[in-house]
Amino acid sequence: MPQIKLTDLQKQRQDKLNQMHQIGLDAYPQPNLKAKDEIEAARLKQDQEVTVAGRIMSLRGHGRIMFADIHDRTGKIQLFFQEKTLGKDKMKLTKLFDLGDIATVTGKVFTTVAGEITIDVESFQILAKNIRPLPEKWHGLKDVEERYRQRYVDLITNPDSRQVFLVRSRLLTLMRQFLDNHGFIEVETPILQPIYGGASAKPFVTHHNQLDQEMYLRISDELYLKRLIVGGFEKVYEVSRDFRNEGVSRFHNPEFTQIEFYWAYVDYEVLMKFTEELIEFLLANIKGSTKITFQGTELDFTPPFKRLTFRDAIFNKTGIDIDQIKTESDFKQALKDKKLKVDLEGAVGIGAMFDALYKEHVRPFIIEPTYMMDYPASMIALAKRKSDDTSKIASFQLLACGAELLKAYNELNDPKDQYDRWMEEEALAKKGAETAMQLDSDYIRALEYGMPPTAGWGMGIDRFTQFITDQDTIKDVILFPAMRNEDIQDDLIVDKLK
Numbered sequence: 001m002p003q004i005k006l007t008d009l010q011k012q013r014q015d016k017l018n019q020m021h022q023i024g025l026d027a028y029p030q031p032n033l034k035a036k037d038e039i040e041a042a043r044l045k046q047d048q049e050v051t052v053a054g055r056i057m058s059l060r061g062h063g064r065i066m067f068a069d070i071h072d073r074t075g076k077i078q079l080f081f082q083e084k085t086l087g088k089d090k091m092k093l094t095k096l097f098d099l100g101d102i103a104t105v106t107g108k109v110f111t112t113v114a115g116e117i118t119i120d121v122e123s124f125q126i127l128a129k130n131i132r133p134l135p136e137k138w139h140g141l142k143d144v145e146e147r148y149r150q151r152y153v154d155l156i157t158n159p160d161s162r163q164v165f166l167v168r169s170r171l172l173t174l175m176r177q178f179l180d181n182h183g184f185i186e187v188e189t190p191i192l193q194p195i196y197g198g199a200s201a202k203p204f205v206t207h208h209n210q211l212d213q214e215m216y217l218r219i220s221d222e223l224y225l226k227r228l229i230v231g232g233f234e235k236v237y238e239v240s241r242d243f244r245n246e247g248v249s250r251f252h253n254p255e256f257t258q259i260e261f262y263w264a265y266v267d268y269e270v271l272m273k274f275t276e277e278l279i280e281f282l283l284a285n286i287k288g289s290t291k292i293t294f295q296g297t298e299l300d301f302t303p304p305f306k307r308l309t310f311r312d313a314i315f316n317k318t319g320i321d322i323d324q325i326k327t328e329s330d331f332k333q334a335l336k337d338k339k340l341k342v343d344l345e346g347a348v349g350i351g352a353m354f355d356a357l358y359k360e361h362v363r364p365f366i367i368e369p370t371y372m373m374d375y376p377a378s379m380i381a382l383a384k385r386k387s388d389d390t391s392k393i394a395s396f397q398l399l400a401c402g403a404e405l406l407k408a409y410n411e412l413n414d415p416k417d418q419y420d421r422w423m424e425e426e427a428l429a430k431k432g433a434e435t436a437m438q439l440d441s442d443y444i445r446a447l448e449y450g451m452p453p454t455a456g457w458g459m460g461i462d463r464f465t466q467f468i469t470d471q472d473t474i475k476d477v478i479l480f481p482a483m484r485n486e487d488i489q490d491d492l493i494v495d496k497l498k
Contacts, residue, residue: 006493007133009133010131010132010133010493012098013098013129013130013131013133014131016095016096016098016129017129017131019096020096020126020129025093025096025126027126027128027129028127028128028129029125029127031104031125031127033051033053033104036051036052036053036104037050037051037052038052038072038073038074039052039054039071039072039074039075039076039077040074040075041074042077042109042119043075043077043109043117045109046109046110046117047108047109047110048108048109049106049107049108049109049122050106050107050108050109050119051105051106052070052077052104052105052119053070053072053102053103053104053105053127054070054071054076054102054103055070055071055072055100055101055102055103055156056068056069056070056097056098056099056100056101056102056103057070057071057076057099058099059097059098059099061081064083064084064091065080065081065082065083066080066081066082066094067079067081067118068081068097070103070105077117077119078112078116078117078118078119079105079107079118079119079121080107080112080118080119080120080121081094081121081124082120082121085107085120085121085122086121086122086123090123093124094124096126097126098129098130098133099130099133099134100130100132100133100134100156101126101127101128101129101130102126102127102128102130103124103125103126103127104124104125104127105119105121105123105124105125106121106122106123107119107120107121107122107123108120108122131493131494132493134153134156134157135153135157147161148475148480148481148483149483149486151479151480161476163469164465164469164471164476164477165477165479167286167465167468167469168461168465168469168477170285170286171282171461171464171465171468172239172257172461174282174285174286175239175259175278175282175461176239178278178281178282179235179237179261182235182274183235184235184236184237184261185233185235185236185237186236186237186238186239187225187228187233187236187237187238188238189218189221189224189225189238189240190218190224191217191218191240191241192206192215192216192217192218193215193216193217193218193224194213194215194216195216195438195439195440195442196216196217196218196219196438197219197220197223197437197438197440197443198218198219198220198221198222198223198382199219199220199222199244199437200381200435200436200437201219201220201244201245201246201435202244202245202246202434202435203216203217203219203243203244203245204216204217204243204244204245204254205245217242217243218242218243219242219243219244220242220258220260220458221238221242221258221260222260222382222456222458223440223443225237225238225260225261225262225456226262226411226443226446226451226454226456227443227446228262229262229264229411229451229452229454230446230447230449230450230451234263234264234265234452235261235262235263235264236261236262237259237260237261237262238259238260238261239257239258239461240257240258240259240260241255241256241257242255242256242257242258244256248481248482249474250472250473250474251403251466251474253462253474253475253478253481253482254482255482256460256461256462256478257460257461258459258460258461259458259459259461260456260457260458260459261456261457262411262454262455262456262457263454263456263457264452264453264454265452265453265454266453266454266455267394267410267453267455268394268395268396268408268410268455270455271396271408271455271457272305272307272371272396272408273303273304274457275406275408275457276303276304276305277303280301282468283301283468286468287468290302290303292467292468292470293470294400294401294467294470295401295470295472297367297401299367299368299369299400299401299467300368300369301369305369305370305371305398306369306370306371307370307371307373307396308366308371308372308373309372309373309374310322310354310358310372310373310374310375310376310392311323311374311392313362313366313372314354314357314358314361314362317361317362317365318338318340318357318361318362319338320334320335320338320340320357322354322376323391325350326350327350328349328350328353331350331353331354331357335357340357340361342356342357342360342361343356343360344356346433346434348431348432348433348436349378349428349431349433350376350378351376351378351379352379352428352433354376354379355379363402363403363404364402365402366399366400366402367400367401367402368400369398369399369400370398370399370400371396371397371398371399372396372397372398372399373395373396374389374392374393374394374396375392375393375395376391376392376393377390377391377392377393377421378424379393380393380395380409381418381421381422381425381437382411382412382418382421382437383395383410383411383412384409384410384411384412384413384414385412385417393409393410394409394410395407395409395410396408396409400467401467403463403467404463405459405463405464405467406457406458406459406460407457407458408455408456408457408458409455409456410453410454410455411451411453411454411455411456413447413450413451413453413454414447415444415447415448418443418444418447419439419444422437422439422440422444423439425437425438425439426438426439462474462477462478465477
């Protein structure tokens with residue numbers, strides 16, 4: 001293995017670690033600090049003794065006095081080390097501190113002449129020695145890729161990044177609260193599935209040794225949740241990790257978090273109003289307003305949202321009336337007539353071609369929050385046809401800034417229609433459609449027992465968090481986004497330590 005040279009800072013830290021060993025100090029002790037004060041609370045305890053623990057992020061001074069800043073998850077407080085309080089021998093040990101060390105201190109809280117709330121340290125202990133220096137000036141990792149690879153450093157040095165993930169956690173808590181308060185129950189369904197279904201996507205494939213069969217990481221939990229509707233649960237939801245073996249982009253990660261819920265005896269009109277109530281509730285609690293700014297664009301989520309049919313959206317933007325198009329040849333001729341170019345690579349079937357046209361020439365231009373409604377039946381094989389126009393499905397997506405935030409539709413509960421629709425999907429697969437759905441015979445069997453009229457809904461939590469925290473890329477709202485492997489062994493410091 002190639003050997004790297006330690007930097008001067010790393011050598012200094014190695015020397016301090018060695019000094020601790022020589023005088024019998026454990027650089028990684030395990031004290032019981034259950035009763036410690038959080039820094040936010042300690043700052044309010046003027047003239048009282050407190051014990052805090054956290055990371056040292058600033059060191060200044062020398063000789064008989066030293067100041068430091070210590071941070072925990074609630075905030076920071078200044079530390080004052082003085083020989084007068086600690087004694088000469090204990091004061092010498094402050095020289096063993098480095099930026100980034102984890103430490104605990106005990107002392108009385110006071111306020112300096114400059115107005116800085118401070119702890120007059122009476123005792124201290126290093127709890128974890130930092131041997132890898134933090135980024136220069138502690139302004140965070142400048143290399144964007146390193147921020148994602150070393151999220152731990154990003155979180156240490158970037159308070160804004162920590163805040164994003166606190167908002168994400170709050171969002172999930174509020175969504176659960178809203179659904180629970182409306183009578184939904186949270187359930188869990190399989191992540192490893194013998195048949196992948198519920199969406200049009202490429203799966204990750206694995207093998208179950210004991211069962212000796214191919215398995216798939218779920219691309220959606222839809223079909224299992226609807227089995228529960230058949231079983232008599234009328235309102236169910238799941239916060240799920242889903243996996244799609246597809247591209248990585250500004251709005252996509254192959255592993256993502258989704259909330260899906262299913263509600264028996266209502267239709268998608270009810271869900272549109274319910275969605276408006278939900279988003280108003282979320283934004284009011286997180287942002288204090290239904291208006292947010294995403295990448296310089298103000299978005300107003302005050303209900304009711306604008307509504308637009310899929311047919312009208314395409315016609316208004318391109319002049320193509322998809323209601324008049326019955327075949328793939330008709331579609332290609334319409335493109336030719338309108339002198340439109342559409343990337344149809346991988347688009348098999350008329351539904352996929354409509355989708356390609358929409359995503360390239362229509363969706364990017366829908367900026368304000370809008371319900372896109374009533375897609376062609378050829379686009380979503382699990383959705384129920386509209387009773388007044390069977391060429392359409394009772395469906396909607398919520399769009400903003402050209403991105404899909406959620407999708408919902410009336411669920412297809414006719415087993416014969418569902419079977420036929422899946423047969424059409426299998427025919428597309430034979431023609432080369434890589435994301436065509438598979439026939440799930442057990443699900444058809446479930447529908448044969450009778451599923452009540454149901455409407456279902458799904459939202460990608462990562463993308464919605466991206467919007468409400470105003471992050472340019474979805475990687476900024478996923479703690480550990482998908483990355484190519486890196487060889488870090490040669491960069492490790494531990495095998496150079498004495």
